[in-house]
Amino acid sequence: MADRQTRTPALQARTPAQELLDALGPVERFHDTEEVGAFGLPSGRVTEDMLAGGDETTAATRFGPLQKIHVFWFAGMSCDGCSVAVTGATSPSVESMLLGAHPGLPRVVLHHPVLNMESGPHYVRAAEQAMAGTLNAPYAVVLEGSISDELAAYATGGYWSGQGEEPWGPDGEMRPVTASEWIARLAPNAAAMIAIGTCATWGGIPSAEGNPTGAMSLMDWLGKDYRSTFGVPVVNVPGCPPIGDNFTETVAAILYFLQGFGPLPEFDELGRPAWLFGETVHRHCVRGAYYEEGTFAQEFGDPECLVEVGCWGPVVNCNITSRGMINHVGGCMNAGGPCIGCTMPGFPDKFTPFYKRPPGSFASTTVSRMVGSVIRPLRKFSNNHLNREVRWDRQGATPSGFGREKAEPSALAEINHKFYDMLRRSGDRGKAKADVWGKRDEAPSGGSPNPRI
Numbered sequence: 423m424a425d426r427q428t429r430t431p432a433l434q435a436r437t438p439a440q441e442l443l444d445a446l447g448p449v450e451r452f453h454d455t456e457e458v459g460a461f462g463l464p465s466g467r468v469t470e471d472m473l474a475g476g477d478e479t480t481a482a483t484r485f486g487p488l489q490k491i492h493v494f495w496f497a498g499m500s501c502d503g504c505s506v507a508v509t510g511a512t513s514p515s516v517e518s519m520l521l522g523a524h525p526g527l528p529r530v531v532l533h534h535p536v537l538n539m540e541s542g543p544h545y546v547r548a549a550e551q552a553m554a555g556t557l558n559a560p561y562a563v564v565l566e567g568s569i570s571d572e573l574a575a576y577a578t579g580g581y582w583s584g585q586g587e588e589p590w591g592p593d594g595e596m597r598p599v600t601a602s603e604w605i606a607r608l609a610p611n612a613a614a615m616i617a618i619g620t621c622a623t624w625g626g627i628p629s630a631e632g633n634p635t636g637a638m639s640l641m642d643w644l645g646k647d648y649r650s651t652f653g654v655p656v657v658n659v660p661g662c663p664p665i666g667d668n669f670t671e672t673v674a675a676i677l678y679f680l681q682g683f684g685p686l687p688e689f690d691e692l693g694r695p696a697w698l699f700g701e702t703v704h705r706h707c708v709r710g711a712y713y714e715e716g717t718f719a720q721e722f723g724d725p726e727c728l729v730e731v732g733c734w735g736p737v738v739n740c741n742i743t744s745r746g747m748i749n750h751v752g753g754c755m756n757a758g759g760p761c762i763g764c765t766m767p768g769f770p771d772k773f774t775p776f777y778k779r780p781p782g783s784f785a786s787t788t789v790s791r792m793v794g795s796v797i798r799p800l801r802k803f804s805n806n807h808l809n810r811e812v813r814w815d816r817q818g819a820t821p822s823g824f825g826r827e828k829a830e831p832s833a834l835a836e837i838n839h840k841f842y843d844m845l846r847r848s849g850d851r852g853k854a855k856a857d858v859w860g861k862r863d864e865a866p867s868g869g870s871p872n873p874r875i
């Protein structure tokens with residue numbers, strides 16, 4: 423174990439996934455289908471049949487070469503939060519993809535340990551067929567949670583994270599199969615390998631300092647040379663949990679590519695969808711203007727910018743401030759939470775302690791405070807003026823009963839506003855000749871009083 427952890431990447435001839443398979447050896451048999459029998463529901467059918475809406479001859483004609491694609495969902499070192507997040511997706515929703523509601527997309531046959539009706543050997547049957555090459559369609563693999571170093575666990579007689587049993591022990595004995603092993607065996611023939619959530623994309627919380635599992639990301643597990651059968655490297659949709667729509671939208675874009683209906687979507691150098699992770703949290707934050715004006719929350723519940731109570735948004739790639747969490751609603755800053763960098767490869771160790779001011783923010787907040795101390799009063803001055811009708815300016819009074827205690831603008835303020843209005847109108851040549859703002863002296867001779875008609 424010590425050797426494995428101290429080996430430098432340059433000397434790593436084999437990926438961690440290959441090392442595990444070297445240690446375990448090939449598999450020679452699967453569950454005996456005769457012995458296992460038919461699926462136990464009264465219908466005797468499996469989820470795939472129930473969602474198909476008929477057999478292949480009666481099902482609606484689909485465009486493109488792929489009628490359907492199997493998606494195997496594995497959970498490694500996971501809290502299942504990514505599954506919960508994805509079930510909340512709306513653009514597109516999981517249900518619509520399962521039912522084949524999107525023109526041009528193959529129907530998705532999902533094998534999910536929480537959502538499927540099958541269990542035990544019936545549940546792993548399709549994964550066995552994928553390994554044996556007898557599945558009737560291509561497949562993609564989704565990993566939620568990080569990969570654990572199962573060789574370290576085997577050394578103590580246990581395992582970290584398993585999914586089902588197979589007769590792969592000595593003399594065909596049943597033994598638990600870890601998520602790490604399933605991934606290592608299925609990856610070479612997968613059409614796409616997709617990591618969902620920060621644990622699967624970068625290791626996440628299970629790979630934090632002090633964790634004994636040797637947790638790592640899907641990319642770390644498969645190595646930088648990994649390519650799917652369609653030539654696609656590992657795709658990463660980070661977040662803790664990720665925004666459900668980020669995941670389903672990325673999957674839909676990849677499926678269109680596999681179908682031949684579009685190019686491979688643009689991914690950044692870390693395999694993130696570039697159109698989703700190209701901006702920082704701060705650039706679209708609803709509290710961004712508070713930062714610009716130099717006003718900051720001092721405790722949770724304050725409406726201003728959260729940087730001084732621990733927000734890392736200015737240096738974090740995440741689109742929750744423009745997309746919201748579910749159906750364009752919610753999201754960290756909208757709900758009062760500072761950004762702790764949960765989408766980032768450096769999370770969590772490079773962001774701790776949470777809810778403490780990032781030291782690097784001192785310089786920019788000091789500048790914001792200085793600029794804001796000048797800008798804020800000027801904006802307030804204009805804002806007061808713009809909150810008045812022109813009529814009230816002429817009459818010198820505001821007729822609102824609510825505002826009767828409010829002082830009318832002073833003569834000095836009015837002179838300032840008049841000067842500002844002259845400045846504002848000086849560049850508008852079309853209206854410069856009007857006696858009264860917005861009204862012309864006379865209609866053009868022989869024409870309509872409205873010169874635009």
Ligand code: SF4
Binds near residue numbers: 709734755760
């Ligand atoms: S709350 Fe965070 S992301 Fe929003 S403006 Fe402040 S520092 Fe930027």
Ligand code: SF4
Binds near residue numbers: 662739740760761766
């Ligand atoms: S704003 Fe920060 S904490 Fe919130 S989801 Fe995005 S990266 Fe995570």
